[in-house]
Amino acid sequence: MNFTRRETMAMAVGAALTSFLPFRANAAVVDDLIAEFTGGAEMGEEGVTLTAPEIAENGNTVPIEVSAPGASAILILAAGNPTPPVAEFKFGPLAGSQTASTRIRLAGTQDVIAIAQLGDGSFARTSKTIKVTIGGCGG
DSSP: OOOHHEEEEEEEHHHHHHHHHHHHHHHHHHHHHHHHTTTOOOSSSOOOOEEEOOOEEEETTTEEEETTTEEEEEEEEEESSOEEEEEEEETTTTTTTOOOEEOOOOOOSSSEEEEEEEEEOOOEEEEEEEESSOOSSOO
């Protein structure tokens, strides 16, 4: 089968556009998950700390730690994963500290977002970009 230059360019542009569609769709999913967790409330920047490596050599096991003194719940999202919700931690009134650590799987270089519901009912958000050299979700 012979393709003209115009047909070849049209297929290349179509393939490039198709590769970007999941990222835009994923951004909408992340925004919806955040709105569901916060109820659409405004979020501050202070009150939650996310500790994660800047570069992860393997996306299969990326260690993270999140801390939010006085928080009742913390939501962790990986914006670039096929399934963005990673974990939700809930803390009761008898919790010694509102800190959690775990290892997560990342499909590639992406933002990890932590949102905390603080004791007074307000919300705080932070994020960190983690560069992954070997993807963990089939990458």
